[in-house]
Amino acid sequence: MTLPAVPSFRLDGKRALVTGASSGIGEACAVALAAAGAEVTLAARRADKLRTLEDAIKGQGWQARSLAMDVTDISETTAKIAEAGPFDILVNSAGLARHSAALETQEADFDAVSDINVKAAYFLSVAVAKGLVAAGKAGSLINISSQMGHVGGVDRAVYCATKHAVEGFTKAMAIEFGPHNIRVNTICPTFILTDLTRPTFGDPVKRQWIEDKIALPRVGEVEDISGAAVFLASDAAGMITGSALLIDGGWTAA
Template sequence: MSDLNLSSVARSRGEQLAGLIALVTGAGRGIGRACALACAAAGAEVIAVARTEADLAALAAAHPRIRPMIADVAADEFPARIRALPHLDILINNAGTNRLQPLPEVDVATLDHLLHLNVRSAFLVSQAAALRMLELGRGGSIVHISSQMGHVGGPKRAVYCMTKHAIEGLTKAMAVELASAGIRVNAVAPTIVETPMTAPFFEDPAYRQFALSTIPMGRVAQPEDVAEAVVYLASPAAGLVTGTSLRVDGGATAQ
């Protein structure tokens, strides 16, 4: 490709989300941080949500189009803060967690914690965003961060799989219900991603080898791999894409 064409591609990529307002939850670290930076680089004004002020300050310092919002997405009052936003075009519904436990050892506290954050909070956040987009009447894009475990099962992940299968179902239902308003709803389903949350797992060589053995492409995903898919689904380039789940999994679920 010529230098001229490369420049045109770069300009086009840089303007994918120009003029749009994006809200990214769980933006302090890992996938959320990468999504906030990628959306800002693609031209969006980004509202980055996390609980830790220091993480958000570092993120805001990394790009001038990122505005921090210190908040707990699981708090009862958080949906009202979304409804109060002057403008909202994109939601990256990323906040979530995981705890690895064999099925017989799953305790009620873990069950409740994952259901509360991964399902209840994810639903209420996306509901509030959808309501705000409907009020504004200019369409929008909601991208749920799901997982390959929303498509398959895995050991020590019974509760996590359950929550991510719920997100996949929510994606389809919201897409159908909101399509007539021009609001697209999709999911990104990554394989195991190397993030601060998963870093303790990767300290175990056996776990790293296990992770690599499940991915035909032979490498562990990085947050930026997920962020690129998110930007595509959030952008007008995916204007007729809704109700789908884009698996960023190196072929893991194709086996």
């Protein structure tokens, strides 16, 4: 008998751009993509952190380079991507959260969170897609969204609004870019243990709330997200676009 072909998860010969790569989920995704064979461009504002990560990745015999930029500066970001691209893969992990009761929302906080989570993510995706279309290349654009892009959360009205918006433009772009063989998807994590979330996990009441919402007997780690990024970037996910991959330990199932 003829066996079905086994799809490859390898990314050899692919060029990836990872924003928010200086820490947390972005850092883990960058490492995973590099380990899978991609040449990874590490992007964030903190140039020193990027160089340290670049050196560590190269120390493993993998490929990486640094690109310091502020994704909220749309003109700078667009110009740098046009110069450094085209990129076959985008993992947009840059993001911001400022939580408060909705009745206490400050306009400055709303604007800051929206500017990076929605506006910057939108034009970042557009910039990478433009490079792919001009080069006649297929690609995979991955936005790191959140479980909060599918449900609501106390003190998270602004954050939920921005992540719901990411889910919306991801679906619209998937339809528009599909004829160019450019796939657009989101990864939607639950609370993931990182340096930024340690204060939350360090609060016994908040940690208990998180653990009560997650069906599995542990909290999320960055490795839970980076494997999904490799999958969505690879040919193994070649028929997946306009979708949201929930990595929430069963949070939204309830």
